Amino acid sequence: MKEITLYNTLSRKEEIFQPISNVVRMYCCGPTVYNYAHIGNLRTYIFEDVLKRTLIHSGYKVKHVINITDVGHLTGDNDEGEDKIEKSARETGKTVWEIADFYTNAFLKDFNSLNLIKPDLFCRATDHIQQMINLIKKLEDKGYTYISGGNVYFSIDKFKDYGRLARLKLEELKAGARTDVDNNKKNPRDFVLWFTNSKFSNQIMMWDSPWGRGYPGWHIECSAMSMNYLGDHFDIHCGGIDAIPVHHTNEIAQSEAVLGSTWVKYWLHGEFLLTDNGKMSKSSGEFLTLNTLVSKGYDPLDYKFFCYSAHYRSQLSFSLPALDASRTARLNLLKRIGDLKKGKDYTIDEISDDSKKMLSEFDSYVNNDMSIPRALGVLFLVLKNTEIADEEKFFCVRYMDEVLGLNLDQSNSNNQIPEEIADLLALRDLKKKNKDWNSADKIRNEIESKGYIVKDTPNGSKIEKKI
Numbered sequence: 001m002k003e004i005t006l007y008n009t010l011s012r013k014e015e016i017f018q019p020i021s022n023v024v025r026m027y028c029c030g031p032t033v034y035n036y037a038h039i040g041n042l043r044t045y046i047f048e049d050v051l052k053r054t055l056i057h058s059g060y061k062v063k064h065v066i067n068i069t070d071v072g073h074l075t076g077d078n079d080e081g082e083d084k085i086e087k088s089a090r091e092t093g094k095t096v097w098e099i100a101d102f103y104t105n106a107f108l109k110d111f112n113s114l115n116l117i118k119p120d121l122f123c124r125a126t127d128h129i130q131q132m133i134n135l136i137k138k139l140e141d142k143g144y145t146y147i148s149g150g151n152v153y154f155s156i157d158k159f160k161d162y163g164r165l166a167r168l169k170l171e172e173l174k175a176g177a178r179t180d181v182d183n184n185k186k187n188p189r190d191f192v193l194w195f196t197n198s199k200f201s202n203q204i205m206m207w208d209s210p211w212g213r214g215y216p217g218w219h220i221e222c223s224a225m226s227m228n229y230l231g232d233h234f235d236i237h238c239g240g241i242d243a244i245p246v247h248h249t250n251e252i253a254q255s256e257a258v259l260g261s262t263w264v265k266y267w268l269h270g271e272f273l274l275t276d277n278g279k280m281s282k283s284s285g286e287f288l289t290l291n292t293l294v295s296k297g298y299d300p301l302d303y304k305f306f307c308y309s310a311h312y313r314s315q316l317s318f319s320l321p322a323l324d325a326s327r328t329a330r331l332n333l334l335k336r337i338g339d340l341k342k343g344k345d346y347t348i349d350e351i352s353d354d355s356k357k358m359l360s361e362f363d364s365y366v367n368n369d370m371s372i373p374r375a376l377g378v379l380f381l382v383l384k385n386t387e388i389a390d391e392e393k394f395f396c397v398r399y400m401d402e403v404l405g406l407n408l409d410q411s412n413s414n415n416q417i418p419e420e421i422a423d424l425l426a427l428r429d430l431k432k433k434n435k436d437w438n439s440a441d442k443i444r445n446e447i448e449s450k451g452y453i454v455k456d457t458p459n460g461s462k463i464e465k466k467i
C-alpha cells in the first residue's frame with residue numbers, strides 16, 4: 001500500500017491517509033434529481049472519481065456509496081423555499097416520480113460517459129425513509145430534538161461541537177437570524193428533521209411517521225443511508241465546497257449526536273466551477289449540461305480533461321475557448337499514444353529504471369492530495385522521452401490511466417462503443433449482480449458475436465473492440 005496524503009477539511013491540513021479497516025468506506029453526496037446535473041456538479045463527481053481511483057491504484061479496496069436525493073431538498077439549504085422535486089413536477093406537469101426517474105437516468109448517463117467508476121451502490125432517499133425515521137427517533141430519545149409548528153427540529157444548542165467542520169463562530173450563527181424566516185426555530189441554525197407541516201398544501205411525497213404524515217428534511221438522508229451501508233464510522237465523506245457550512249455541518253451534528261463520537265475520519269471537498277458571473281448554479285438559471293457540450297461537438301472526456309487543468313481544491317473558470325484548448329490537447333495526446341508501436345505487453349517488473357522513475361514521480365503527485373495537473377505533466381514527459389521504448393511508454397500510459405480514467409489506450413470507454421453494445425453490457429452487469437450467470441454468459445457471447453470483447457476488471461466490466 002502506498003502512502004497517500006489527503007487534505008482533510010476537518011483539520012484544514014494534509015494528513016497521511018490511514019483507513020479505519022482494510023476496506024476504505026467512502027460516501028459522496030449525490031445529485032438532487034429535479035433537473036440535469038450541470039457541469040459544475042460534474043466537476044465534483046470527477047474529483048471524487050479521481051480520489052477513488054487513486055485509492056484503488058494504491059492498492060486499497062474501496063466500498064463506495066452515492067445517494068440520489070429525490071425528496072426533501074428545499075430550494076434553500078436552511079429549510080426555506082419549496083421541495084425542488086415537487087416544484088419541478090408542478091412546473092412541467094409531470095409526477096414527482098417521473099421527474100426523479102428521468103433526471104436520475106440522465107445523471108447515470110453522464111456518469112457513464114465521463115468514464116467514472118460506478119459506486120458499489122447508488123441509493124435513493126425515498127427507499128430509505130424508515131432508516132431516517134429510526135435515526136430521528138434516536139435523536140429524539142437523546143433529547144436533541146423539539147417539535148414546533150408541526151415539524152421536528154434538531155436543536156443545535158444541544159450539540160456542543162456544532163459547526164466544527166465549517167469553523168462556524170457563534171456570532172456568525174446569530175448573524176444567520178436576519179435571513180432566516182422560519183419562526184418555529186429556537187435558533188436560526190436549527191434544521192428540520194421531519195416536516196409534517198408542509199408549506200405547500202398539495203405535497204405529494206409523504207410518509208407516515210411517529211410525528212405525523214410528512215417527509216424528511218434534506219440532511220437526515222445522508223446520515224441515515226451512509227451509516228446503513230458503511231457502518232457507524234467510516235473513512236471518507238465528500239462533496240462540493242458549498243456543502244461545508246450547512247449540509248455537512250448538519251450531517252455531522254445529527255450523526256455524532258446519535259453516536260457520541262467522531263463519525264467520519266476524512267472530509268474532502270471539491271472547489272467550484274465558475275462562469276463569468278460566478279459559481280455555476282442551477283438557481284441562477286444559467287448552467288451548462290454535458291449534453292449541451294456534446295451537442296456542440298465535444299466529447300465528455302474533453303470536459304474531464306479540462307477539469308484536470310486545475311487542482312480539485314482550486315476554483316476553475318469555465319469557457320468554451322478553454323474547453324477547445326483542452327479538447328485539442330486531449331486529441332493530440334490520443335494521437336501520440338495511438339502512434340506508439342504496439343508489441344509485447346510489459347509488466348511493471350520488466351520496465352526500465354527510467355520508466356519506473358517516471359511512474360514513481362507520477363504516483364508521488366497523485367498521492368499528494370491528487371495533484372493531477374502535475375501528474376499529467378509526467379505523462380507528457382514519458383511520451384517525449386526518447387530513451388523509453390514505445391511498448392514501455394504504452395505500459396506507462398495504461399498505468400497512469402488507472403487514475404486519470406481518460407480511456408487513453410482507447411480500448412475501454414463505453415461511450416465509444418455503439419449504444420446497442422453498451423446496453424448489452426449494462427444488462428450483463430445486472431444479470432451478474434443478480435448472480436444469473438447463465439444469462440450473463442449468453443449476453444457475453446452475444447456481445448462477442450458482434451465484434452467486441454468483455455473484460456472483467458477490478459474497476460468493473462469493460463468493453464474492447466476485437467482487433
Ligand code: AMP
Nearest residue numbers: 031032040041044239240271272273280
Ligand atoms: P446538487 O445536485 O445541487 O445537490 O449538487 C451536487 C454536487 O455538486 C454537490 O456535491 C455540490 O456541492 C456540487 N456543486 C454544486 N455547484 C457546483 C459548482 N459550481 N462547482 C462544483 N461543484 C458544485
Ligand code: ZN
Nearest residue numbers: 029030222247
Ligand atoms: Zn449529503
